[in-house]
Amino acid sequence: xxxxxxxxxxxxxxxxxxxxxxxxxxxxxxxxxxxxxxxxxxxxxxxxxxxxxxxxxxxxxxxxxxxxxxxxxxxxxxxxxxxxxxxxxxxxxxxxxxxxxxxxxxxxxxxxxxxxxxxxxxxxxxxxxxxxxxxxxxxxxxxxxxxxxxxxxxxxxxxxxxxxxxxxxxxxxxxxxxxxxxxxxxxxxxxxxxxxxxxxxxxxxxxxxxxxxxxxxxxxxxxxxxxxxxxxxxxxxxxxxxxxxxxxxxxxxxxxxxxxxxxxxxxxxxxxxxxxxxxxxxxxxxxxxxxxxxxxxxxxxxxxxxxxxxxxxxxxxxxxxxxxxxxxxxxxxxxxxxxx
Amino acid sequence: xxxxxxxxxxxxxxxxxxxxxxxxxxxxxxxxxxxxxxxxxxxxxxxxxxxxxxxxxxxxxxxxxxxxxxxxxxxxxxxxxxxxxxxxxxxxxxxxxxxxxxxxxxxxxxxxxxxxxxxxxxxxxxxxxxxxxxxxxxxxxxxxxxxxxxxxxxxxxxxxxxxxxxxxxxxxx
Numbered sequence: 001x002x003x004x005x006x007x008x009x010x011x012x013x014x015x016x017x018x019x020x021x022x023x024x025x026x027x028x029x030x031x032x033x034x035x036x037x038x039x040x041x042x043x044x045x046x047x048x049x050x051x052x053x054x055x056x057x058x059x060x061x062x063x064x065x066x067x068x069x070x071x072x073x074x075x076x077x078x079x080x081x082x083x084x085x086x087x088x089x090x091x092x093x094x095x096x097x098x099x100x101x102x103x104x105x106x107x108x109x110x111x112x113x114x115x116x117x118x119x120x121x122x123x124x125x126x127x128x129x130x131x132x133x134x135x136x137x138x139x140x141x142x143x144x145x146x147x148x149x150x151x152x153x154x155x156x157x158x159x160x161x162x163x164x165x166x167x168x169x170x171x172x173x174x175x176x177x178x179x180x181x182x183x184x185x186x187x188x189x190x191x192x193x194x195x196x197x198x199x200x201x202x203x204x205x206x207x208x209x210x211x212x213x214x215x216x217x218x219x220x221x222x223x224x225x226x227x228x229x230x231x232x233x234x235x236x237x238x239x240x241x242x243x244x245x246x247x248x249x250x251x252x253x254x255x256x257x258x259x260x261x262x263x264x265x266x267x268x269x270x271x272x273x274x275x276x277x278x279x280x281x282x283x284x285x286x287x288x289x290x291x292x293x294x295x296x297x298x299x300x301x302x303x304x305x306x307x308x309x310x311x312x313x314x315x316x317x318x319x320x321x322x323x324x325x326x327x328x329x330x331x332x333x334x335x336x337x338x339x340x
Numbered sequence: 341x342x343x344x345x346x347x348x349x350x351x352x353x354x355x356x357x358x359x360x361x362x363x364x365x366x367x368x369x370x371x372x373x374x375x376x377x378x379x380x381x382x383x384x385x386x387x388x389x390x391x392x393x394x395x396x397x398x399x400x401x402x403x404x405x406x407x408x409x410x411x412x413x414x415x416x417x418x419x420x421x422x423x424x425x426x427x428x429x430x431x432x433x434x435x436x437x438x439x440x441x442x443x444x445x446x447x448x449x450x451x452x453x454x455x456x457x458x459x460x461x462x463x464x465x466x467x468x469x470x471x472x473x474x475x476x477x478x479x480x481x482x483x484x485x486x487x488x489x490x491x492x493x494x495x496x497x498x499x500x501x502x503x504x505x506x507x508x509x510x511x512x513x
Contacts, residue, residue, distance in 0.1 A: 015504055015507045015508065016500075016504055018503070018507065019500045019501070019502075019503035019504035019507060020500045022499065022500065022503040023496045023497070023499035023500035023503065024496070026474060026481075026499055027481050027492075027496055028480045028481065028482070029481075051507070054507060055503060055507070058459060058503065058506045058507065059475065061452045061455045061456050061459075062456060062472075062475035062476060063475070064452055065449060065452045065453065065456065065476065066475065066476045066477075066478065068445055068448075068449055069449055071472075071476035071477040071478075072477075073431050073432075073435065074449075074453065074456075074472075074476055075472050075476060075477075076427075076431050077424065077427045077428045077431045077453055078424075078427075078453065078456065078457055078460070078472070080423075080427035080430065080431070081420065081423040081424040081426075081427040081453075081457060082457075123434075157486055157487065157489055158486075158489035159486050159489075160486055
């Protein structure tokens with residue numbers, strides 16, 4: 001009996017060592033020296049190698065699941081089953097509330113990214129429909145305006161004030177943190193982190209064909225754009241930039257239209273009609289098309305867009321007097337703008 | 341075959357012939373379904389056969405108490421599995437239609453989730469969450485720490501605790 005007890009103790013010691021190695025090796029900061037010592041540990045005793053095989057076997061179902069479905073769907077399922085099983089609802093539900101956030105930055109290459117993204121949009125803390133706009137005041141006093149068809153998560157933690165933009169466009173008017181030391185205010189998008197350097201700025205994301213591109217216009221202070229690949233750019237007040245997972249590109253002076261929507265206005269600052277219509281289309285599910293002859297006509301004006309369903313017909317009618325165009329209904333229920 | 345294994349087989353054989361009918365009736369009352377009761381009764385005896393040591397004297401003296409202890413464990417696994425299945429179906433239903441996984445992938449993933457749930461059952465919430473954020477989301481310790489409001493060293497500690505728990509959960513099989 002004594003022998004068996006000792007053997008069980010030995011096994012437990014090896015298990016504890018293996019678990020500690022597992023934790024060391026998963027750390028992104030694990031050193032080559034630590035890896036060398038770990039290999040020496042495995043070689044030192046067949047029992048070490050045997051238990052390490054089990055560590056690998058235990059990791060397997062996690063890797064399989066993560067490759068086949070979005071992590072948040074899996075975590076949601078586990079959390080739901082747990083709360084149903086144990087009825088310790090409050091404690092467990094607080095786990096389910098963790099947002100996707102930084103996971104998007106880390107997992108850009110995984111095959112389910114598109115799915116993950118749609119899931120994040122569907123589950124976002126704050127959403128607006130097409131044509132809807134909303135203003136929020138965050139716990140620190142930061143004002144967040146959501147433009148049409150937007151999805152964001154707000155995830156304020158101990159060291160960061162994080163806003164996760166999954167889709168659409170937001171205008172951030174940041175407040176000084178209520179906590180000391182002040183936490184950084186960041187906006188995470190699927191391909192970049194934007195750090196507010198005391199500021200008022202608009203961020204917009206476009207996801208097309210699984211590729212995400214973002215745009216930031218800075219009106220006060222400055223914003224630092226950081227990509228997962230290490231690229232960085234500080235955008236000062238009055239300037240704007242666009243970014244993808246691969247790079248950042250300055251985009252001239254900050255377009256006032258990127259701010260005006262928060263005041264219920266759509267501003268056309270000498271832009272082609274096609275660009276204005278592309279902007280307008282974000283506020284309505286009705287298809288609006290422009291003929292090639294009308295597309296390059298340049299437009300100047302400020303149009304109210306506080307209530308898209310009411311305002312868009314007015315804007316379309318106004319186009320007819322501002323430009324030599326005719327606005328027509330199509331048989332399919334859309335709108336077509338052609339040159340007169 | 342070792343002496344211990346042959347002793348276990350004989351014991352289980354004896355238990356089966358004397359108590360299988362009774363256990364089946366007990367399970368049917370508990371589950372309200374004769375098919376599931378038959379499955380779990382069968383599983384109970386299979387579980388006994390996979391034991392490494394022969395039954396102890398007190399287990400043999402109170403065979404029905406022993407059988408119900410094993411069967412209760414299986415029943416609770418059964419309910420847990422159902423809860424997971426319901427949660428999984430609900431999660432999938434909330435996902436955008438065109439990107440939902442194929443039925444065979446869903447079924448395999450459910451098995452994987454059952455396995456993960458079993459491994460992590462006894463973990464404290466933060467330890468469990470840290471482990472899942474690392475293993476499912478692929479977050480770094482730094483990112484997990486920010487998420488959970490703890491330092492990176494604590495995350496590393498959680499990871500070791502979680503793996504140790506998993507290793508011990510496997511022991512109990």
